[in-house]
Amino acid sequence: MSAAPDPAGEPHLSLSGVSAHYGAVEVLRDISLRIAPREAVAVLGRNGVGKTTLVNALFNLGPQVSGAIRLMGQEVTGWPTHRIARLGAALVPQGRGVFPNLTVAENLQLASFRNRPGTWTLECVFDTFPGLAERRASFSSSLSGGERQLLAIGRALLTQARLLVLDEPSEGLAPLMAEEIIVEQVGRLAKEGMTVLLVEQNVPLALRLCPRAVVLGAHEIAFDGPSGDILANPALLRRHLGV
């Protein structure tokens, strides 16, 4: 697989003038963003600026959305979630979203229930995350936080997605585990050509994975550019990231 981002190609995801509301509360205002194939982009910002709302708007999981969201070249605004997912976007949600009353294997098989077979198979996922293979018959409620995170990522891969959206994957993980999962495992997927949208509180971690970062501040985009420029911008760091 080719690993270089392709900024000239049709973006995998593009938002133009997207606003999101929960009832009368406006959470996001006029967001515009393009993510090219094979790019890895971090979305940063303080608590409550709407990072998770951005994810939920993308998958049509709750907020009322205006503006246009295009995924893989198709306008998907207002589509039911399962049709958005079938276009090739997968979500590793905040809190992992594994199904506690299902076994590890069942959690993974669910992802291939409605998706055509592709590069990723159950055995591929077990090869990639050997820890999961040992626990395949266990209920996912018995997994550790790190194992749950790998399970959520493995499940996302089995949907044969081309765009992987991760919402706060480091939350609740020990620093070394977060490092291993996000920088090593997700980093490897990104190198193999997966487009990654990473929503994170842990700024240094996110910037090590993603060459480009978007900073949300007060419901709007405050910065969008190379990760290196953020670290060189103490005012931005202090104001929007609290670092």
Add this chain to the structure above:
Amino acid sequence: MGYAIVQVLNALSFSALLLLTALGLSVVLSLMNFINLAHGSFYLLGSYIAVFWFASGAPWWLAFPVAFLATALAGALLERFPFRGFYARTHLMQVLLTYGLSVVFADLMRWGFGAQILSPELPEPLQGVVFLLDMPFPVYRLFLIGVGFFLAGILWVLLDRTLWGAVVRASVADRGMVETLGIDTRRVLSAVLVLSAGLGGVSGALGAGMLAAYPGLDEEVLILALVTVVVGGLGTFRGTVLSALVVGFALTFSKVWFPEFANVVAFSAMAVLLLLRPAGLVAPRLRQV
């Protein structure tokens, strides 16, 4: 001794019937959080179908799949309108809707099938009695016990051991997450309701040989099924099985020992049971459907 065995088998056949009816109610309540008080109507429709099918001269055993398919079809139509619009609403609104519908259906069935008690002409292989230690026992009830527990077993395998069952269980846990895997959960929930309606119909078809079919039976069966679901503990398959046995035996043996006060005794026993275990016999835990 023979008398005791016959009463135990009577209780078991009643339990099998309660189990099938209650499971239909229970899957919809626990998996979709939808209270369907029209479930008794599916049961009674199934009973009438069996009565008329047995009388028609067509192969008798087809009565059960036909009852399943006919009530499943009725369930599919009702699911589109109006049930679907009520899944997200409060239980009170669901109760008002489905109870109202059950009254309408009761009138329609009285109009269509008449007000008299219809007992089916049982097919030849299921007629007659077998002698157990010199006590006669109807063959039909043995058939009911066998088929009832067999169908309950199939349902358990479907929900607990298949990938489709995993999709259903996952949809209960986190519907939005299932959608992000590309699965249309609305269709999954429709299928669960259709399955539940079909179960109600096949229960009715099986029960017709024991309880006959008459106006008002829909409500009697619904109440017993509700009691079974509540005593068992909401949303547990094992609990519903256990509770169908408890309710079946309680009702049967209170009729044997206290014929005049049968219902008082049986329902008081269940009230005490619920006071002692408010969450039901088997409180919902992980991995139970």
